[in-house]
Amino acid sequence: MLxxxxxxxxxxxxxxxxxxxxxxxxxxxxxxxxxxxVWLGVGIAVVVSVGVTLALTLTQQALTFEAxxxxxxxxxxxxxxxVTWMIFWMRRAGxxxxxxxxxxxxxxxxxxxxxxxxxxxxxxxxxGLETAVFFFAAAQAAGETTEPLIGFLxxxxxxxxIAYLVYRGxxxxxxxKFFSVTGGLLIFVAAGILAYGxxxxxxxxxxxxLNTLAFDVSAAVPPDSWYGVLLKGIFNFSPATxxxxxxxxxxxxxxVLPLFLRPHRIRTTTPA
Amino acid sequence: MSRRTxxxxxxxxLGLAMAGCTxxxxxxxxxxxxxxxxxxxxxCDVSTTEAPAGTISFDITNGxxxxxxxxxxxxxxxIMGEVENIGPGxxxxxxxxxPEGGExxxxxxxxxxxxxxxxxxxxxxxxxxxxxxxxRLAEATAGYQRxxxxxxxxxxPKTQEFVDAVVAGxxxxxxxxxxxxxxxxxxxxxxxxxxxxxxxxxxxxDDGEPGVEFTGFHRLERDLWQDxxxxxxxxxxxxxxxxxxxxxxxxxSVELTPLNLANGAKELLDEVATGKITGEEDRYxxxxxxxxxxxxxxxxxxxxxxxxxxxxxxxxLGPLLDERFAAVDALLENYRDGDGFVLYTALxxxxxxxxxxxxxxxxxxxxxxxxxxxx
Numbered sequence: 339m340l341x342x343x344x345x346x347x348x349x350x351x352x353x354x355x356x357x358x359x360x361x362x363x364x365x366x367x368x369x370x371x372x373x374x375x376v377w378l379g380v381g382i383a384v385v386v387s388v389g390v391t392l393a394l395t396l397t398q399q400a401l402t403f404e405a406x407x408x409x410x411x412x413x414x415x416x417x418x419x420x421v422t423w424m425i426f427w428m429r430r431a432g433x434x435x436x437x438x439x440x441x442x443x444x445x446x447x448x449x450x451x452x453x454x455x456x457x458x459x460x461x462x463x464x465x466g467l468e469t470a471v472f473f474f475a476a477a478q479a480a481g482e483t484t485e486p487l488i489g490f491l492x493x494x495x496x497x498x499x500i501a502y503l504v505y506r507g508x509x510x511x512x513x514x515k516f517f518s519v520t521g522g523l524l525i526f527v528a529a530g531i532l533a534y535g536x537x538x539x540x541x542x543x544x545x546x547x548l549n550t551l552a553f554d555v556s557a558a559v560p561p562d563s564w565y566g567v568l569l570k571g572i573f574n575f576s577p578a579t580x581x582x583x584x585x586x587x588x589x590x591x592x593x594v595l596p597l598f599l600r601p602h603r604i605r606t607t608t609p610a
Numbered sequence: 611m612s613r614r615t616x617x618x619x620x621x622x623x624l625g626l627a628m629a630g631c632t633x634x635x636x637x638x639x640x641x642x643x644x645x646x647x648x649x650x651x652x653x654c655d656v657s658t659t660e661a662p663a664g665t666i667s668f669d670i671t672n673g674x675x676x677x678x679x680x681x682x683x684x685x686x687x688x689i690m691g692e693v694e695n696i697g698p699g700x701x702x703x704x705x706x707x708x709p710e711g712g713e714x715x716x717x718x719x720x721x722x723x724x725x726x727x728x729x730x731x732x733x734x735x736x737x738x739x740x741x742x743x744x745x746r747l748a749e750a751t752a753g754y755q756r757x758x759x760x761x762x763x764x765x766x767p768k769t770q771e772f773v774d775a776v777v778a779g780x781x782x783x784x785x786x787x788x789x790x791x792x793x794x795x796x797x798x799x800x801x802x803x804x805x806x807x808x809x810x811x812x813x814x815x816d817d818g819e820p821g822v823e824f825t826g827f828h829r830l831e832r833d834l835w836q837d838x839x840x841x842x843x844x845x846x847x848x849x850x851x852x853x854x855x856x857x858x859x860x861x862x863s864v865e866l867t868p869l870n871l872a873n874g875a876k877e878l879l880d881e882v883a884t885g886k887i888t889g890e891e892d893r894y895x896x897x898x899x900x901x902x903x904x905x906x907x908x909x910x911x912x913x914x915x916x917x918x919x920x921x922x923x924x925x926x927l928g929p930l931l932d933e934r935f936a937a938v939d940a941l942l943e944n945y946r947d948g949d950g951f952v953l954y955t956a957l958x959x960x961x962x963x964x965x966x967x968x969x970x971x972x973x974x975x976x977x978x979x980x981x982x983x984x985x
Contacts, residue, residue, distance in 0.1 A: 341677040342697035349695075403691035403706055468695070475700045486699045541689055549687050556723040562677050578723070 342476065342486045344567045346493020349469040351571030354501035355527060356421060356461035359520045360454070362508035363428050366516055372454055379458025387466030391474055407542035409467065414535030417460040418590075421528040424457060425521050425598060464531070497571070521598055529590040530574030533583040540580060552584035644703065647718070649696065650674040654718030654727040663711050663736045670718075671701040679719040682706055682731065690714065694722070708733050746919050747868045747983070754871050754915035755864075758798050761908075762858045765794035769854045776830055776839070776847040785834050789892075789900035789950060792827060796904035797911065799881060800874035801864060802857060812853050815891070826850055828894075835894035868919070871912040872980035878909040879973045887965050889954040899951035902965075903942055909976065910935055916983060924982045927975060934972040941968050 357380060364372050476487040508520050540548040556577040559566045569575035576583065644667040648655040651674035670680045675698050682690040682704070691706035708714070711733045719726035768791040775784035795802060795813065803809045812826040824832075825846055833843045885891040886902040913920075913931055921928045941964060945952045 341675065342700070345677060345695050345697050403689075403704065471702075472695055472697075472700075475702050476697065479700050483699055486697050490697065541692065543688065548689065561722040 340489070341562060342489030343493040343496070344562060344564065345472065346490040346495075347497050348493070348567045348571040349465050349472070350494040350497025351500060351568070352465045352574070353462045353469070354497055355504065355572060356417075356424075356524070357458055358501040358505040359508060359524060360424065360458060360461075362505045362516075362520065363424075364454075365509060366513065375454045376458045379455040379460075380462050382455070383459045383461075383463035383466045387463060387470040390467060391470040395474060404542050406467070407538045408544065410464065411535045411538030411542060411544070413460060413464045414531050414538065417457075417464050418528045418532040418535065420453065420457040420460055421524055421531065422594060423453065425524050425528070425594070428517055428521055429598065522595075525591060525594050525598060526573050528594070529587045530572075532590050533579070533587040534574040534576070536583050536586050537576065537580065540582065545582060547580055547582045550581045552579050552581045554578040644669045647671070647680060647716070648673060649678045649680065649718040649720070651676050651720045652727070654680075654716065654729060656716050656729055656731065659716075659730060660732045660734060661708075663708055663733050665705060665707050666733070667706075668704045668716075669701060670696055670704060672696040672698055674698060674720055676720045677722060679722050679726070680704055681715075681717045681719070681726065682708075683715040683717065685713060709736060711735050746922065750868055750915045750919055751866045751871065754912055755866060757911045757915065758801050758861060758864075758866075761794045761798045762861050765791070765798075766854060766858050768794055769851060772830075773847040773851045776834070777844050779839060781834055781839065784830070785895070788827070788831060788834065788895060789897035792897075793900055793904040795827070796881075796901045797908035798861075799905065799908060800870070800877045801861065801866070804864060805857060805860060808853050808857050808860075812850060812857070815893075826853070828892075831892065831894045868916065868983045869980060871916055872983045875909040875912040875916075875979060876973065876976050878905040878912075879969055879976055881905050882969050883966070883973070887962060887969065889957075892954070896953040896955045897951070898954040899942070899945055903951065906935070906938055906942070906972075913976065913979065916979060920979060920982055924978075927978060927982060930975045931972075931979075934968075934975055938968045938972050941965060 357376065361373065361376055364370065364376070473490065476490045480487045508516055511519060536545060539545045554577065559569065559575075559577045561567070561570065561577055566577060579587075645661065646657040647668050647670040648657075649670055649672045653674075656668075666682075668680065668682070670678075670693060672678050677698070678696045679692060679694045680696065680702075681692045684690050690708060691704050693702045693704045696702045714731040714733055716729045716731045717726035768787070772784060772787040772791040775787055799813075802812070810822065810826075813828065814822065814824065814826055815828050816824045816832065827850065829846050830843065830850065833839050833846075882902050882905045886898045886905065889896065889898050891901055892898045913935075917928060920931070942951075945957075945961075
């Protein structure tokens, strides 16, 4: 029961976290009108994940292991691109608002409106296929015992609650804090997704170094413990991290975090 | 919705749908059905530890209390396939394609940590290829394999003679032996080139690629014809001999398919078109026509091995191939000079044009062979 609950929790968190921050951002900046786009993206990801899984199940086919890993890995890396873009988009939009330049905000959103759909789709779709396959396994087992299905659904429910709490928390922050807290959080989330994507590609044999570990703290942070699950779900932290994963993680944070934290340039718009 | 949204949505759908296109063949319930794996917190019972090569499926049921994973490893820890996140009470399926027989390892990882509970797993045979089902094709590849072996057997001593001449400082002798030794290499070039590590060392050209040391036949060619023997010419010659010896040791292990033969025959003609007709290959010695002759020989050798299959499946193609090969042969005979050929520098633009046309005319039916063989 607990094992399946933790799986649901982790997969759910991985999918929901980015979406909840995206929603919080749109709500905070009075762009509720863009919310349907988020749900559209989420919907697409769910429909495609379930559709692919159903199609495979019904036609008695199965994804090869390489296809699964490559799919997850590539999608993760693309998702990182979008989350990074979102971090700076929020930052820029936030600055525009504080300067009360609403027009600029409109520009930013106009540019990003298609990206909102795509990002929501990627955030969910990245884990969607795996989750859907897992859900089917649990549903099939429901004939014998409903325990796995209940555990899995409870896990997802908890993930949604946590994602909602993150959203509430973000909503209650003042705007300046909102950008630094959620932006900072997203940087670490994105770095984790990137490392995870690299790991998938290592498993698929596309990138080397799968067995060259930077560290292994599996004993201290078992992946099936609740804190292991939370670390994995939120930051994609892997207790047994390869050197390449660690290098990619550090490189990403080392580049993006200083860029994000660099002081806002004050525009001198005084006419000469 | 903005103008960009539909494109973005399309992209996302495309990306997700991509997964559907890379699925395996239907799960084969034959051959004893999927192998069952009973995973527990301290056990990993695989119902059989042997399977024939090809698509192998495992049905893993987690009867333990911890989330588990199942892996199939090849030697060196390479992952052939894995299923993660098998929750307690759940079954998941792993389908892997294992084309090569050999020793593998299965592993369950309760709690998803550590090396897991390992077990030996043997894959027998190799995945079915056309040579296994068609004796004519099997004979064709065996016949061509003999041809390749005979060329390698001559390549070793001829290269030795050439290398000896270089080491002895006998420039004229080495120059005479250079195109002869290369003949055997050029006849089997597609096979030789399949050794990606040896080919650049043996037959690389000085194309100014940074970080690539210029060695092998063409380096010695430059020394002999252009720069004069260098202090390291002897070392380069010895290295060439070592590489050729290693090639000879490795060639018998190459497993060819009929399609390799067909494509190889075409590749050899492409070699002629891109390297020899242009005079690019032997740019210091200008002995390109020797290589030209050898490439055509090699192509003909591969086609000859496949000939019974070609005649059976496309009766018109064989005579056409004969005719076009004969045309190239006749053309090349015009440029004979004693035992060898005239130098590339002696050719006129009209000569080169005639050769290009003859090779193109031959390449056309040769390129059809792959389709005939694989049909």
